[in-house]
Amino acid sequence: MADPVKNVLICGAGMSATDLIFYMLEHAEEFNWTVTVGDIDVETATRKIGGHPRGKAVYFDCYDNNIMEQHIKDSDIVISLLPPGMHAATAKIALRHDAHVVTASYASQEMIDMHEEARKKDLTFLNELGADPGIDHMSGMRSIDSIRGKGGELTSFESYCGSLIAPKSNDNPWEYKFTWSPMNVILAGSTGACYYEDGNLRCVPYHRLFENPKKIEIPGFRDFEAYENRDSVSFRKKYGLEDIPTFIRATLRYPGFCEAWNLLIKLGLTANNYPIDDSENMTYRDWVSSYLPRGNVNLENRLADHLEIKRNGELHKKLLWTGLLSERPITRNYGTPAEILLDLLLDKLKFKKGDTDMLVFYERIRYRLNGELREHVSHLVTRGIDHEHTAISRTVGLPAAIGAKLILNGSVKSRGILYPWTHEVYQPVLDELAEFGIAYSSSDTLLEDSVADF
Amino acid sequence: MADPVKNVLICGAGMSATDLIFYMLEHAEEFNWTVTVGDIDVETATRKIGGHPRGKAVYFDCYDNNIMEQHIKDSDIVISLLPPGMHAATAKIALRHDAHVVTASYASQEMIDMHEEARKKDLTFLNELGADPGIDHMSGMRSIDSIRGKGGELTSFESYCGSLIAPKSNDNPWEYKFTWSPMNVILAGSTGACYYEDGNLRCVPYHRLFENPKKIEIPGFRDFEAYENRDSVSFRKKYGLEDIPTFIRATLRYPGFCEAWNLLIKLGLTANNYPIDDSENMTYRDWVSSYLPRGNVNLENRLADHLEIKRNGELHKKLLWTGLLSERPITRNYGTPAEILLDLLLDKLKFKKGDTDMLVFYERIRYRLNGELREHVSHLVTRGIDHEHTAISRTVGLPAAIGAKLILNGSVKSRGILYPWTHEVYQPVLDELAEFGIAYSSSDTLLEDSVADF
Numbered sequence: 001m002a003d004p005v006k007n008v009l010i011c012g013a014g015m016s017a018t019d020l021i022f023y024m025l026e027h028a029e030e031f032n033w034t035v036t037v038g039d040i041d042v043e044t045a046t047r048k049i050g051g052h053p054r055g056k057a058v059y060f061d062c063y064d065n066n067i068m069e070q071h072i073k074d075s076d077i078v079i080s081l082l083p084p085g086m087h088a089a090t091a092k093i094a095l096r097h098d099a100h101v102v103t104a105s106y107a108s109q110e111m112i113d114m115h116e117e118a119r120k121k122d123l124t125f126l127n128e129l130g131a132d133p134g135i136d137h138m139s140g141m142r143s144i145d146s147i148r149g150k151g152g153e154l155t156s157f158e159s160y161c162g163s164l165i166a167p168k169s170n171d172n173p174w175e176y177k178f179t180w181s182p183m184n185v186i187l188a189g190s191t192g193a194c195y196y197e198d199g200n201l202r203c204v205p206y207h208r209l210f211e212n213p214k215k216i217e218i219p220g221f222r223d224f225e226a227y228e229n230r231d232s233v234s235f236r237k238k239y240g241l242e243d244i245p246t247f248i249r250a251t252l253r254y255p256g257f258c259e260a261w262n263l264l265i266k267l268g269l270t271a272n273n274y275p276i277d278d279s280e281n282m283t284y285r286d287w288v289s290s291y292l293p294r295g296n297v298n299l300e301n302r303l304a305d306h307l308e309i310k311r312n313g314e315l316h317k318k319l320l321w322t323g324l325l326s327e328r329p330i331t332r333n334y335g336t337p338a339e340i341l342l343d344l345l346l347d348k349l350k351f352k353k354g355d356t357d358m359l360v361f362y363e364r365i366r367y368r369l370n371g372e373l374r375e376h377v378s379h380l381v382t383r384g385i386d387h388e389h390t391a392i393s394r395t396v397g398l399p400a401a402i403g404a405k406l407i408l409n410g411s412v413k414s415r416g417i418l419y420p421w422t423h424e425v426y427q428p429v430l431d432e433l434a435e436f437g438i439a440y441s442s443s444d445t446l447l448e449d450s451v452a453d454f
Numbered sequence: 455m456a457d458p459v460k461n462v463l464i465c466g467a468g469m470s471a472t473d474l475i476f477y478m479l480e481h482a483e484e485f486n487w488t489v490t491v492g493d494i495d496v497e498t499a500t501r502k503i504g505g506h507p508r509g510k511a512v513y514f515d516c517y518d519n520n521i522m523e524q525h526i527k528d529s530d531i532v533i534s535l536l537p538p539g540m541h542a543a544t545a546k547i548a549l550r551h552d553a554h555v556v557t558a559s560y561a562s563q564e565m566i567d568m569h570e571e572a573r574k575k576d577l578t579f580l581n582e583l584g585a586d587p588g589i590d591h592m593s594g595m596r597s598i599d600s601i602r603g604k605g606g607e608l609t610s611f612e613s614y615c616g617s618l619i620a621p622k623s624n625d626n627p628w629e630y631k632f633t634w635s636p637m638n639v640i641l642a643g644s645t646g647a648c649y650y651e652d653g654n655l656r657c658v659p660y661h662r663l664f665e666n667p668k669k670i671e672i673p674g675f676r677d678f679e680a681y682e683n684r685d686s687v688s689f690r691k692k693y694g695l696e697d698i699p700t701f702i703r704a705t706l707r708y709p710g711f712c713e714a715w716n717l718l719i720k721l722g723l724t725a726n727n728y729p730i731d732d733s734e735n736m737t738y739r740d741w742v743s744s745y746l747p748r749g750n751v752n753l754e755n756r757l758a759d760h761l762e763i764k765r766n767g768e769l770h771k772k773l774l775w776t777g778l779l780s781e782r783p784i785t786r787n788y789g790t791p792a793e794i795l796l797d798l799l800l801d802k803l804k805f806k807k808g809d810t811d812m813l814v815f816y817e818r819i820r821y822r823l824n825g826e827l828r829e830h831v832s833h834l835v836t837r838g839i840d841h842e843h844t845a846i847s848r849t850v851g852l853p854a855a856i857g858a859k860l861i862l863n864g865s866v867k868s869r870g871i872l873y874p875w876t877h878e879v880y881q882p883v884l885d886e887l888a889e890f891g892i893a894y895s896s897s898d899t900l901l902e903d904s905v906a907d908f
Contacts, residue, residue: 191728194744201744203730203791205722207661233731268659274645276657277687290648290655337657 003032006408007074009099011060011090012081013039013048015180016104016130018388020079020397021048021055027405028054038071048388062086065093073097079404081396087111091118091125098123102404104130104396112417119416126418126425129403131359131395132161135380135433136249137419138399138426139440140363143376144239145423147367152374154244156366160216160226162252163392166356166383167222173318175254177349179357180392186270186338186345188251195232199245204228210262216252218362218379219443225258226250239421252360260318263307264341267291269324272338279340280333285325287340299325322348357384359391361440372449378442398436402429457486460862461528463553465514465544466535467493467502469634470558470584472842474533474851475502475509481859482508492525502842516540519547527551533858534559535850541565545572545579552577556858558584558850566871573870580872580879583857585813585849586615589834589887590703591873592853592880593894594817597830598693599877601821606828608698610820614670614680616706617846620810620837621676627772629708631803633811634846640724640792640799642705649686653699658682664716670706672816672833673897679712680704693875706814714772717761718795721745723778726792733794734787739779741794753779776802811838813845815894826903832896852890856883 008024010017017037024035035052037045038060049055061067062082072078072093077100080090087103088110094101095114100123103111107127118125128134136159147154165177178185192205213225229249236247264270268291279287285299292302300320304311307319323344330340351357361380366373384390403425406412412424420426433439462478464471471491478489489506491499492514503509515521516536526532526547531554534544541557542564548555549568554577557565561581572579582588590613601608619631632639646659667679683703690701718724722745733741739753746756754774758765761773777798784794805811815834820827838844857879860866866878874880887893 192722192725194728194730200748201736201740203722203744205720205725205745207720208722230728231731237731266659266661268646268657268662271646271659274648274684276648277685277691282655286655290657291659294652294654 005032005034006076008033008035008404008408009071009075009078010035010037010081011039011062011078013037013041013045013057014081015390016393016396017081018048018390018393018397020081020393020401022389023398023401024079024404025049025052025055028052031405031409033408036071036075062090065089069093069097072099075099077102077404077408079103079400081400084108087127088114094125095121095123100404100407101125102129102400102407103127104134104400106133107417107419115416122415124407124412124415124418126403126407126412126420129399129420129425129429130397131163131392131399132251132361134399134420135395135430135438136161136361136363137421138430139361139378139380141239141421141423141426142430143363143365143378143442144241147365147369147376150369152367152369154241154365154367155373156246156364157239157241157244158246158248158250158364160224160250160252160360160362162224162226162360164252164254164358164360165351166358166391169355169357170254172349173314173321174257174260174349176257177351177355177357178346179351179390182342182346182349183338186342187272189227189230190270190272191230193228193230193232195228195249196236196245196247201233207265210258210265213253213258214250215255216362218360218381219377221360221379221381223255224252224360224362225255226252227258238419246366252362256314260315263309263315263319266307269337269341272336275334275336276340277334279330279335282330283327284323284330284340284344285327287330288324353387355387357391358382359395363440366447373447374444375447376442376444378440380438380440382438394436395438398433398438399429402432459486459488460530462487462489462858462862463525463529463532464489464491464535465493465516465532467491467495467499467511468535469844470847470850471535472502472844472847472851474535474847474855476843477852477855478533478858479503479506479509482506485859485863487862490525490529516544519543523547523551526553529553531556531858531862533557533854535854538562541581542568548579549575549577554858554861555579556583556854556861557581558588558854560587561871561873569871576869578861578866578869578872580857580861580866580874583853583874583879583883584851585617585846585853586705586815588853588874589849589884589892590615590815590817591875592884593815593832593834595693595875595877595880596884597817597819597832597896598695601819601823601830604823606821606823608695608819608821609827610700610818611693611695611698612700612702612704612818614678614704614706614814614816616678616680616814618706618708618812618814619805620812620845623809623811624708626803627768627775628711628714628803630711631805631809631811632800633805633844636796636800636803637792640796641726643681643684644724644726645684647682647684647686649682649703650690650699650701655687661719664712664719667707667712668704669709670816672814672835673831675814675833675835677709678706678814678816679709680706681712692873700820706816710768714769717763717769717773720761723791723795726790729788729790730794731788733784733789736784737781738777738784738794738798739781741784742778807841809841811845812836813849817894820901827901828898829901830896830898832894834892834894836892848890849892852887852892853883856886 036056038058039045045057078094079102084105091101163180189209194203216224232249304316309315363378365376490510492512493499499511533556538559545555617634643663648657670678686703758770763769817832819830
């Protein structure tokens with residue numbers, strides 16, 4: 001007997017959705033799915049469906065409740081790649097119409113609050129199943145479970161991830177391109193960060209977060225630097241490591257990025273909480289000069305002096321390369337500093353046709369076992385295949401797609417709000433990702449066998 | 455013939471509402487008003503009404519649309535002293551039920567967008583009619599109109615206001631108490647500020663806003679310091695001074711406050727965009743230490759060293775006086791840094807029974823007239839009468855009350871969104887405020903008659 005038909009709705013057909021759409025269509029016949037792809041840009045959705053007989057592109061505006069309802073009401077599962085703020089609204093409609101939900105974003109409080117209702121309706125709302133959050137959670141928990149299974153006691157857990165440009169396309173002074181949501185890059189870190197280190201809670205405010213990035217050397221690969229993610233503290237508990245002395249989740253960049261980005265923060269150009277009046281009558285030079293002290297030396301040197309960096313030095317050149325002090329007109333009116341900065345950098349840091357992106361995951365765990373202190377290290381590097389099948393699309397979309405399949409075919413049985421750090425989810429998803437070549441390399445070494453108190 | 459009865463609804467019976475309630479009740483008989491005072495704390499509303507036959511206290515929860523609607527629907531005018539974010543929701547209901555609106559807060563975009571609808575329904579939504587915004591707008595525009603009336607050309611407009619503790623109650627090292635919304639004090643300045651100076655747009659990010667306060671000497675009174683308000687730029691236009699080289703609106707504090715407050719900002723303790731997990735299991739000492747580098751010297755000295763201030767110096771003592779490094783337990787769980795800081799300072803900077811507050815307004819305008827450069831300076835200082843009839847209650851509540859009266863008795867005829875910098879509003883309100891002793895002293899002096907380019 002054939003499976004009854006199941007309707008899959010994918011909300012969002014953007015950069016991260018390509019491989020998700022491909023995967024769902026590829027399995028549509030086998031599992032008797034229909035795959036509806038909704039986006040405000042129907043053309044992109046249509047193109048990505050590529051005429052597949054089980055696929056359908058629809059106009060989907062996540063700010064229009066009627067349209068959302070119209071498409072969600074007949075779905076068995078909704079996979080949401082909408083902006084993070086829109087998942088809860090989507091899930092609320094799904095709840096009314098008995099549809100499961102999968103997202104690749106952090107679960108908001110509003111989402112978490114739907115747990116009981118979803119459970120009662122026999123629905124699974126599976127969150128944080130993308131790249132980061134997602135793959136990092138799954139690998140981390142697999143490693144934790146494995147070490148604990150051997151009787152090990154964890155003393156330190158560090159997890160790093162970066163969406164970067166592949167070395168061959170790394171051709172600008174910032175060594176960075178917008179391989180994922182540009183606005184999220186501009187605002188990254190703006191809440192500051194909290195984490196645990198050697199038993200101490202550490203908090204870093206935004207204006208110091210990029211100041212002293214940590215050097216991260218991935219053995220046999222290359223060097224990176226990292227700044228800590230927003231909220232490592234709550235994940236300590238979620239991972240069941242309440243008492244672990246060190247627990248850090250962080251973001252990777254190529255060396256040198258953070259120090260330069262910190263200058264934009266210090267200038268005040270990443271603020272997103274007030275609009276600049278009349279910005280469209282200014283050039284970037286006018287605008288940036290308003291953040292600099294007045295003086296007799298030229299603006300370029302005033303910028304360097306104000307930021308206490310060397311005139312004509314590398315950092316100074318990096319800043320000027322962006323066009324911050326150029327006569328380029330600002331096109332956006334009443335934009336926030338962050339939005340105005342975004343418009344400038346969109347061109348400069350553009351992920352261009354022919355460019356290849358790269359996702360890097362790195363995990364370092366220390367633990368005691370049989371009187372020894374050991375270190376487990378694993379990393380995963382995956383590069384994009386082409387400009388559509390990017391590393392970000394694969395690492396965000398494939399986990400979400402596999403998660404959706406597992407719910408639809410009954411392999412994932414937990415109901416209510418669910419996360420990928422449960423064995424039921426991480427084991428089959430990581431196994432299947434490995435078939436796509438998305439797999440970690442690990443090593444486990446003896447650090448010391450006489451350290452009393454690490 | 456008696457006036458037909460008019461129903462006045464006052465939303466909010468807190469600290470700033472006392473004199474508003476008194477004024478409306480005092481004139482209720484004369485103008486045939488009923489005065490309903492709504493608050494979630496009905497007891498306070500009842501007490502402030504004091505058994506007046508035309509007054510009624512009702513339970514009013516501005517987060518409950520049904521309750522709001524129930525009370526607004528029979529009102530002729532709604533005077534909202536609700537939290538700033540709630541005015542637009544109130545106005546929307548008022549629009550449906552044909553009620554005028556008065557607020558003492560900045561008009562939000564949502565409010566501004568109601569202009570046409572309000573105008574069509576013959577309603578006046580009068581905003582920014584309190585102390586600051588309010589009295590500052592009215593005095594400023596009266597001065598501007600007067601100078602222009604003489605043919606003067608303004609070159610500089612500066613307006614300062616502070617809600618402060620009166621000198622006789624100024625008895626803590628910070629020389630500050632919570633005479634108005636404590637949370638607004640904690641978050642003050644967090645959007646940074648933009649203003650115009652000598653023809654240049656100046657923008658200051660939050661982490662630098664309190665660094666170098668401007669010294670303000672009010673002639674014949676005393677010295678203050680000032681940090682710039684959020685958005686002076688848009689008011690340049692609103693006041694009709696599009697091309698004025700210098701335009702600054704700013705906030706006054708006693709000297710020394712800003713430098714100390716800046717240390718709290720630098721530490722990261724005023725951030726309001728992320729919660730501290732498990733905060734209720736910490737002491738203030740635990741919490742603040744998480745923001746400090748580790749080291750061997752004691753925490754008190756590490757605090758001083760990290761902030762680059764003198765150990766045991768005045769600033770260091772000011773910080774420690776707050777109890778930041780005390781073993782006091784944090785009571786709030788999952789609070790933001792700003793909320794946790796608020797809980798600490800609420801006690802320390804409490805406006806106590808017996809304390810007197812003080813509002814200080816200061817305005818400095820430079821202009822050219824007949825080849826001379828002249829300076830117009832005016833200031834207004836008003837102290838509270840007692841712990842209820844505070845300066846803040848009088849300067850916020852009386853303008854709003856008088857504004858409401860002017861709408862109800864037909865003196866203010868403009869419809870739609872209205873502001874107090876129009877002659878129709880500022881002239882009668884300032885005139886009546888003077889009867890309450892709330893009046894400016896002004897001077898006008900010749901600065902120079904040979905300055906070519908000021």
